[in-house]
Amino acid sequence: MFLIVGTAFAAVLGLAFGSFLNVCATRWPADESVATPRSHCRSCGRTLRWWENVPVVSWLALRGRCRTCRAWIGWRYPLVELSVAALWADSAWEFLSLLGTPNLSQADLYAALVTMFGRMLLFWLLVALAVLDAENFWLPDLLTWPGIVLGFGYTVLQAHFSQRPPLMPAAVRGGATSAAVISLISIIAAAGLILVIRFIYRLARHQEGIGLGDAKLMALLGAWLGFPQAVLAFVLAVLMGAVVATFLLAVLSRRKSGVAWGRTMLPLGTFLCIGGIVSALWGEPLIAAYLHWTGFY
Numbered sequence: 205m206f207l208i209v210g211t212a213f214a215a216v217l218g219l220a221f222g223s224f225l226n227v228c229a230t231r232w233p234a235d236e237s238v239a240t241p242r243s244h245c246r247s248c249g250r251t252l253r254w255w256e257n258v259p260v261v262s263w264l265a266l267r268g269r270c271r272t273c274r275a276w277i278g279w280r281y282p283l284v285e286l287s288v289a290a291l292w293a294d295s296a297w298e299f300l301s302l303l304g305t306p307n308l309s310q311a312d313l314y315a316a317l318v319t320m321f322g323r324m325l326l327f328w329l330l331v332a333l334a335v336l337d338a339e340n341f342w343l344p345d346l347l348t349w350p351g352i353v354l355g356f357g358y359t360v361l362q363a364h365f366s367q368r369p370p371l372m373p374a375a376v377r378g379g380a381t382s383a384a385v386i387s388l389i390s391i392i393a394a395a396g397l398i399l400v401i402r403f404i405y406r407l408a409r410h411q412e413g414i415g416l417g418d419a420k421l422m423a424l425l426g427a428w429l430g431f432p433q434a435v436l437a438f439v440l441a442v443l444m445g446a447v448v449a450t451f452l453l454a455v456l457s458r459r460k461s462g463v464a465w466g467r468t469m470l471p472l473g474t475f476l477c478i479g480g481i482v483s484a485l486w487g488e489p490l491i492a493a494y495l496h497w498t499g500f501y
Contacts, residue, residue, distance in 0.1 A: 207300045214296030214324075215289045219259035221328060222288035226281050229335045233342060247275035259285040284335060291327040291481070295320050315366035322358040326351075326428050326484060330477040333421060337473035343417030348424055352391060355427025359387040387427055394426030394434040395419045418472050425480045433487035440479030445470055 227238050230246070243252045250272045256262050263282045269275065299320035302308065329351045336342050363383030398419040405413035425434040452468055483490075 206303075207297070210300045211293050211297045215293040218289035218292030218324075219285050221292075222285035222331070223257070223259040223281075225288060225328065225332050225335070226284050229280075229284070229332060229339070232344065232346070233336070233340045245270045245273060245275065248273035259289075280335065280339075284331060287331050288328060291331070292324050294485070295323040295327070311365045315362060318358070318362050318365065322362065322428075323484065325354065325358075327481060329424070330480050334474045334477035337417075337471040337477070341415075341469060341471060343415070343421055343473045345420070348417065348420035351424040352420070352427050355424055356384070356387050356391065358428065360384045386430070390426035390429075390431040390434065391423045392426075393431045394438075395423035397435070397438065398422045414472060418476065421473050421476050425476065425483075429480065429483055429487060432491055433483040434480075436487055436491060437476055437479035437483040440482055441472060441475035444475045444478065445472060 224238075227243070231238050241251070243257055244250060245252065247270060250270070256266065256271065260282045263277060266277070268277050268279070270277065299316050302312075302316045305312075329347055333343055333347055336344065336347075360380045360383055364380040398414060402412075402414040402416075402419070422434060422438065425437050429437065448470060
């Protein structure tokens with residue numbers, strides 16, 4: 205019973221923080237404060253009543269439209285709230301499931317607690333960056349640089365308790381000092397991967413193809429996940445980008461000229477964030493399955 209109640213509480217908390225994320229994603233690009241003014245319709249400016257701000261429920265009750273001007277609110281709002289709620293519920297479920305483990309040491313308990321809060325923070329950051337890049341092609345330093353620092357700190361703190369950060373590869377052992385060194389290498393290597401591709405593209409095409417924000421995002425993934433799982437996130441991002449590009453080629457090229465389609469920008473950061481979430485949830489088994497399939501072990 206405690207497991208279900210605790211997970212449900214984390215989900216409700218995720219809905220609330222997802223709602224706040226929506227405020228940030230709407231106001232930050234417009235250089236507006238997230239605190240004032242109060243929540244209002246972006247079309248007619250009317251201040252919303254409290255019951256119009258209930259995550260997901262209000263959107264469903266209003267059928268996705270402003271009560272006054274009937275302007276479309278958008279699918280992003282409930283999708284973001286539900287995404288954060290589901291990811292936070294999963295993090296809480298894993299932590300609460302460990303509480304019933306026999307002979308659970310205090311160090312293991314602290315490590316699991318750090319893992320839960322760390323995963324919640326990581327998921328919030330990735331959902332926020334995914335939305336901002338999808339809508340504005342913008343990966344703000346306000347999130348990426350602190351995210352890198354927090355990921356490094358998370359890795360060191362987790363290693364202090366467990367000798368092996370759960371979001372890092374299984375080979376990472378040896379305490380906080382070893383984890384700090386490997387985390388720094390992962391950050392540099394992950395960012396370097398994007399920077400090398402960016403340099404090659406610029407050399408070949410004489411124009412920018414990948415923004416520096418994507419390199420910082422990869423560094424963030426390297427800090428939290430380790431280099432192997434950051435590479436997995438990158439591979440998944442490339443595959444998702446290829447699928448979207450194929451769709452554009454098949455459908456949108458009929459409505460636009462070939463030149464216009466060829467210059468269509470895709471939000472690599474959004475794909476990297478989705479890949480990072482998948483990697484955080486199932487990275488190790490996916491990498492193990494791939495290595496087994498290719499015969500490496």
